[in-house]
Amino acid sequence: MSNENYLANPLIHTDRKLGASNSQWVQSFDCTHMRPLIICRGPIRKEAMDVFDEMGIHNYGILLSEKDSITYQNALAPELRKLTDPSRIHRVPDYSGADKSERAQRIQQIINIAHTNGYNAIFAGYGFMSEDAEMVEAMENAGLNFMGPCSYTQRSAGMKDSAKRTALATGVSVTPGVNNATSQALFAKYGKSDKDLEKCAKSNKLEVDFSACNDDEEKALVLLAASYAAGIDIIDATDIGLALQIEAKRMLTEKPNNRFRLKAIAGGGGKGQRILQSANSYEGATLEDKVEKAAACVPSLVVECLIELKTNGVGDNKNVLIEMNIDTTRHQEIQVIGNGDWCMTMGGRDCSLQMHEQKLLEVSVTEEELNEA
Structure with a gap:
């Protein structure tokens, strides 16, 4: 043809x-x-x-x-x-x-x-x-x-965890889930107090300054950033997998009919993502049994996400999100351009027709459709 x-x-x-x-x-x-x-x-x-x-x-x-x-x-x-x-x-x-x-x-x-x-x-x-x-x-x-x-x-805005923090700080709604698995893993491994975090920094020869931090989460981010800059791991994929497994059990218990999505924070194009099946898709005598079976694969899925994006090396930021997987939503993308003083939108497109998280078809959407959405 x-x-x-x-x-x-x-x-x-x-x-x-x-x-x-x-x-x-x-x-x-x-x-x-x-x-x-x-x-x-x-x-x-x-x-x-x-x-x-x-x-x-x-x-x-x-x-x-x-x-x-x-x-x-x-x-x-x-x-x-x-x-x-x-x-x-x-x-x-x-x-x-x-x-x-x-x-x-x-x-x-x-x-x-x-x-x-x-x-x-x-x-x-x-x-x-x-x-x-x-x-x-x-x-x-x-x-x-x-x-x-x-x-x-x-x-x-490029890293998914930073983007969600930015959105939440400006009052924009985000998909329900957990975006601080690395912080949770850090607290689980070393403790949450200032003394615990300072001990971690000292034992790993990291220079950190917590004086400008407003809460424990910010302190964890400062400590983790120092470890990435130094090219060392103070937590690894196993620690993160265990932290996410705990969160997954909670989320699966609260919403046993829902699937959830694991996302490595870097990259795009659908890479570094895996689906966690719902608790009720497993057999078990009780909901607790089903949740245990569903959450058992979380650590291995975390590793798969990181390996696919090649972010499983020493010193890499290995954060992985877990979010509710909204099966019925449509995938709308809006192009925005700006220079820091002004910004404008350049139209939108519907990318809902996908396979294996890859777009198969993009359809331009009208202003009326965007307003209706």
């Missing part, structure tokens, strides 16, 4: 060279000076290449992993058929690294590729790699323009 209708569709493809506009204001958004390095893969990479070309940005480059170029050597990606200049294709072992150490190496490798080849911007796509505050901060410090939210925004 011909793809001519797709290629000629003005709703998809158009001349995006803003420098040619009659409006001086529109001309100010001209991007032809940019030389982006595309570090994502798959269809998003191809879409980015098409849009960059339409914007008059032709000197972009892409990363190519060993998996793409060797493992799937007979399945040449469409973008490789289009980009025939080998000097703009940069080979890396993989896109993100297997653990914290490898991620740091990959980030530095990407920075070196950008500097060596004259790229001045980084495009990481959507979700997963684009939601890595450490990577974004490294790009910023290297003088590269990251095409997406800055590292400050990433830390405030």
Whole structure:
């Protein structure tokens, strides 16, 4: 079947060279000076290449992993058929690294590729790699323009636990659940008093200052942040799994007909998530028996979430959320853009048709539908 209708569709493809506009204001958004390095893969990479070309940005480059170029050597990606200049294709072992150490190496490798080849911007796509505050901060410090939210925004809203804390602090409702499993694990392992936390810091040679903390939770976050910065584990995945198992038992008892969702705080694109089945889906003489069976798999599910996002290494933030899984809701996404002084929405889309947490279809929604929702 011909793809001519797709290629000629003005709703998809158009001349995006803003420098040619009659409006001086529109001309100010001209991007032809940019030389982006595309570090994502798959269809998003191809879409980015098409849009960059339409914007008059032709000197972009892409990363190519060993998996793409060797493992799937007979399945040449469409973008490789289009980009025939080998000097703009940069080979890396993989896109993100297997653990914290490898991620740091990959980030530095990407920075070196950008500097060596004259790229001045980084495009990481959507979700997963684009939601890595450490990577974004490294790009910023290297003088590269990251095409997406800055590292400050990433830390405030990119990590799922920070995003929920930010939402709650501003009076925005969130999905019911627990977002402080790491704090709970810390308290269970070391105690909750100032003396206990100071002892933990001292024994692990961590410099912490609790003077600005308003409560135990903030003290735990300060101590945990110090451990991440030092690259050590004061709690591990086992501790977090046990803490979440306790919370899961409580939640399963309160709502035995509900399923719950475990989510690692980093990444996107549906990665690092697992479903915890309802208590009543298990057999048992009593509700307590059913809850025990349902909650028994929580520690292993936590490890699965972390491994899938490659955040199970020493010094990684291993926080995992547990939330009520709302089966009947619709997945609406709203695009928001701003600069700190103003913000505006750029429309919405319904992404409810999914399989294995991946979007299969996105449908633009009207303003009337958004108002009704």
